[in-house]
Amino acid sequence: MAAPVNDKSHLDLERYLPYLIHRVGTAIAEAFTADALAAQRLSIAMWRVLVVLDSNGAQRQIDLARLTSIDVSTLSRLISRLVRLGLVARIRSKTSNREVMVGIKAKGRALLDRLIPRARSYEVLVGAGVPAADLARVKTALRRMYANMAAHDAKQAGRKRAMKARAAARSPARHR
Amino acid sequence: MAAPVNDKSHLDLERYLPYLIHRVGTAIAEAFTADALAAQRLSIAMWRVLVVLDSNGAQRQIDLARLTSIDVSTLSRLISRLVRLGLVARIRSKTSNREVMVGIKAKGRALLDRLIPRARSYEVLVGAGVPAADLARVKTALRRMYANMAAHDAKQAGRKRAMKARAAARSPARHR
């Protein structure tokens, strides 16, 4: 019933990279949420935001969205909740009034002080039984893969822009 | 501003495995959805269900949920939609009346015939620039990591069961 290795018409999921990655990612997120975050009434998305802010410093929401892989509109509402909880703060940007910087507050840092040790031990749990040398190679490979996707994304965005420009050129120039 | 490597109070996300995995997984899913699935009016969840059914054969919904990392209730509704679309079918199980087998139909297979080649080329895109030997190690490591999480999950489930049993023993045995 399992797909033969050389059958081109099926995918052998146990060897299909996107499947393997997604499966592990979901398993890690669910387990960490249940074991560490639930007790703090934090969702995995909240945790990701806090960690990125702590690790990379205050950010504009649009950059935070990219860094956390969360949609900007979802993130906007999520930040509002974190503000209400007193974990982060919206600070007006010094360079522009249309952008807002989001930074972590003391209460948010205190939460991280409790959670980061658990996150570290989780990383150990995840990688148990994998030789250290391989683990390093895995991390390097994952960074490269992300860069590949980002480059691909940029290319597609360029294509979309060009298509839009062509459409604008075809239709009569219109003011409003 | 970036966290120093030896600072124990911060996470260095560029070296933190769960972050690297989640980031790539999301990027792959979004790109594949935009490039290949959107034109077929398929969501990434639908694609995952179809591929698993094609790759592993007809499944009970509960097994399908595990294989696709989709919640059982979400999956139940998703299967209903796929049935309406004529891509899969619910077949009554031969061994039990409380379980339903879900299998792929010809129309679903036809869709996969078009999408699987694209999925293969996507895997190439993702892994571009990563040596083949490393790629193999990555896959092996990802399988091991998933096994680690599954084992951890089973352990936690056992703990929960024991806790429930103790609670039941404390409270008076009650019939209804």
Added chain:
DNA sequence: TCATGATAAATGCATATGCAATTGTTGTAA
């Protein structure tokens, strides 16, 4: 300078999601 497009953030709205029941079925121990 000022009209126009580009950008960041916030919202409206339809849909997706996940937890907690609920329903119906099966295994099993008294």
Added chain:
DNA sequence: TTACAACAATTGCATATGCATTTATCATGA
């Protein structure tokens, strides 16, 4: 056999999500 727990699937419901749009600001070139 027959209660009762365990199980598979479904459904109710509150919330989360993401796309499209709106609002406000900024950059730019004619």
